[in-house]
Amino acid sequence: MRVHRVAVLALDGVYPFELGIPSRVFGAAGERYEVATCSVDGTSVTTNSDFSITVEHGPELLRTADTVVLPPFDMSLLTREAPPGVEEALAAVRPGARIVSICTGAFVLAATGLLDGRPATTHWALADVFRSWYPQVDLDPDVLFVDDGSVLTSAGAASGMDVCLHLVRRDHGTAVANHVARSCVVPPWREGGQAQYIEHPVPEPSANGTSATRQWALENLRDPLALADLAEHARMSRRTFARRFNEEVGMSPGRWLTQQRLSRARHLLETTDLGVDDIAGMVGFATGTSLREHLHAAIGVSPLAYRRTFRGATGSRT
Template sequence: MTSVHRVAVLAVDGVYPFELGIPSRVFGATEGHYEVLTCTVDGRPVRTNSDFSITTEHGPETLSTADTVVIPPFSTTAVTPEVPQAVVEALRSVAPGTRLVSICTGAFVLAAAGLLDGRSATTHWVVADLFRSWFPKVALDPNVLFIDDGDVLTSAGAASGLDVCLHIIRKDHGSEVANHVARMCVVPPWRDGGQAQYIRHPVPEATTSGTATARQWALENLHEPMALTDLAEHSHMSLRTFVRRFTEEVGTSPGRWLIQQRIERARHLLETTDLPVDEIAGRVGFAGGTSLREHLHAAIGVSPLAYRRTFRGAGSTP
């Protein structure tokens, strides 16, 4: 992407103020790659789910000029199986091929407009059963943070709105830009979209001991072979206790987390260096180029060389 990408954020009645501001905050931190415009279906103020209303500078005409349209969530008391006619009319102005993104209950708007039929999607787990009963044509997965289905992306609760926006930036401009944005917003640079939503998971007890030391050691030594027993030893725990504590603290298993970190490091090297694939594999701890290819393809569906071509084309500088 070489031109400024226009993001239109559509605020509907009952919108959550925090999530409404996520696209502007995250995309706005890319320092010029995106233009974010917030609009309403009729240009008038809308009520939020809090004790105030908001006024935007733009109306529905903004949607027709957008490259990406984001639907933030709104109060569950306003959720219905049908979209208000004004919203339907506004969405009709969105050009074919425009990227559509929903956060939390924003998926109800896309589904009610028929834009998710036959697609994979997610929403907040609390309203998953209701969503499934109203929109049986949608392949709903309520157990993930976000789903990238090409030109339609859906995400779960509040924090996953940050995740999906960072994911979009990473797709458009590579990990360097996404990581910079994450640092500016003081949020984790990457959480796998397939990571489970935090459903009925108890908060681990606050103690001075945890798995953070082991994770830091692993990140500093990704190039070395390491077993779960090595990580457990750095946490001074038995293997069983370590796995349990790690999963409670991170939300995924140690083995999966380690593969994610190696893939992330490999992506960074593919984007920013001319190193051969086999050498990159060694630097991140994979057994060889074949192993890296398999893991990268499983994670994002492309080969290392195809990934490198994509992000060199997006402006990454070695």
């Protein structure tokens, strides 16, 4: 069996954890992969921690690679253009080789044009910046990784494990990927996507527009609030309220209410042992089934799976 060569291109400011993911995951697959690290000029690179890393290879390593992995680097170093030397280094990657980015690595691929017209992802916290800089990329910030054939992108930190395990599964099947996952003590496949990790802070209310009604709604989420109830509280007609609400919030009152109910439900799943039916009633969903359906539609996981991720299964009730 031919050994698959993986080249990891380390840039200044690299995150040490993510830099080590390819070697850890592919290395656990036995002699199927050969992993080596390089820099754009063959010299050492800084990390975002208090140490630097010496590498043994320069960009010539990329010419013989079957897969090139671009780990993330410190967010403070992000620019719209690719770091010096990167575009020239990536130009040496042979046709047919796979290119994989983790987290902020997607910014580099986008800056070099490799993501033009392609679907991609990156860390959810950087989605707005990414979209403004690279509108030609079809960004999906809700997923853990995107496989577009020869180019794969993944979200922040641990999603690098997800995409590398996915590649092992793609190359050698489920049994080998499961063996690698057990060796690394990680799940072979994570439910849902990035959406379950995104923070949605509630804006502070003000005295203008519909904000006072939004605050009132947050205090009464368990009640079956209709558009008429919201409009009456705001002392507006339903049509005027709906228009003003959309102008201020960017979505309809009904969609906003669903988001707030899900946000409250997620908080209760994380911080209490209440059953799903109890939580559903507290946040305004008619039944536990309704909460399960809305949560799965929003973030791709069940309440039980979400609770296990952010709280642990001990003492929880479904």
